Amino acid sequence: MAIDAATVRKVAHLARIKTPEERLEPLARELSGILDWIEQLNEVDVEGVEPMTSNVAQPLRLRDDVVTDGDKVADVLSNAPKSADGFFVVPKVVE
């Protein structure tokens, strides 16, 4: 299935990656090439097959509902692009 530039624009937006107009056509060709190759999966008979989401045949463990960590404001903020007074500082987004 070929994807066109409009689809790439939509998907790039879903992925939140700014993509300049002139990149849309080349990307559409690249992604179409990859998806054409992936199409061979349609040859496989998957009737009645359960999707496999994990290699681990065990139910997820539950832990005790207790606090085990915390009081690390400085650590949490240590890699923030911007912070002040124990908070993340982000650009103003609501007018």
Add this chain to the structure above:
Amino acid sequence: MSDLTKLTLKAALDGLKARDFSSEEITRAFVTTIEAANPALNAYVVQTTDKALDMARASDARLAKGEGGALEGAPLGIKDLFCTDGVQTTAGSNMLKGFVPPYESTVTANLWADGAVMLGKLNMDEFAMGSSNETSAFGPVRNPWKSKASNAELTPGGSSGGSASAVAGDLCLAATASDTGGSIRQPAAFTGTVGIKPTYGRASRFGMVAFASSLDQAGPITKTVEDAAILLRSMCSFDPKDSTSLDIDTPDWTASLGKGVKGLRIGVPKEYVVDGMPTEIQALWEKGVEWLKAAGAEIVEISLPHTKYALPAYYIIAPAEASSNLARYDGMRFGHRASDAKSLTDLYETSRAEGFGTEVQRRLTIGAYVLSAGFYDAYYVRALKVRRRIAQDFDAVWDKVDAILTPSTPSAAFALGDKEIDPIQMYLNDIFTVTANLAGLPGISVPAGVDSGGLPLGLQVIGKALDEATVFQVADVLEQSAGFTARPERWW
């Protein structure tokens, strides 16, 4: 002095314990070697010399008292996707340039608890997405090996290219690595080193920068099978901080060595013969079969009928998981933030366009596409069903065989720049390794011969889930039979 860098991990550990040399001595030897070689090989992106010497002196103090852990005093390299407390961790991406984790990954914490010394952080494909190390924001790693036929600079493979190059070039005793589709085994094969991906769930993923969480698994790259058995044991542990970590004991895999393969049944899957595979790879594979037969193993032809669908399924599942995992890079709490954004959406989109390289953007876009409304069932769910078919292929042969022998890669190391233009050609590198990730099985690559240009080639052994013991047993016999002693000629 400089000879210390050529030791195997096992020999170095013995020498340290016997106090033939100190950890500080061997650490200094590596520091000197790295400084001389790294401008050419580009294996390390961060050197932690002061930290290494501090750790080495602490090890020497413990060794002097007759104490010390399983890796006491041994200088190692760490793939830059393991978070290291206080040391920059970028996963090869501009998105994380300057990121200094305030915590330690479980795998590296295990190594330090066993007394290992950290030399620095090793280069890799960006977010582990690549098979040639060319997607790294720090530039490609170069393979210490060159073909006799050409002076071209070769890739060490990827994504653990820095780990493989550093081990092959004697820039560390051994290295940590990680494998999502072949990222330990393919670089090991390209550099004449040993690399093992254990069963999914053996090593904790806590503190590893995530790529595709249902496939990612840590493992070592080393000079010998014995070294791999030693280092893997230290890396693995049950970890409550990883929900898929297995609550099981980690055995001493060195006990598998020297046992031989008499009576073992080794499967040879006919589907691993692929179009365009060099005759040298086919010949090496046949040689591997002969070695195991000569050592008393029974060779069984098997069929894994869905093998050809593993890579296409992987290129849906891995990008889908990546698109979810990498959504965290939004420029808000850590990582790159664009300046001058006009709106919140613009801030997200520009930060990510500036922070991620081309291949990562390509995969995130594919991931978003296969998960999007209208395509989710046709692509993502179908790929998960094909994944089960692939796992069932393996399940169906384990009553006939104890382990499976295949080539590690469909070619020897190629020149940097060779496959950059065609993503699918690049993806095909993982054709023999990716099935073990999809099924969660252990797989090891052992150097077994050289091609006509003198470049190393590897053979892969795949085992049952949690049966690394048999994998090591077979790998040991391959290593002994191959007698692989070739070394890269120093050009750097």
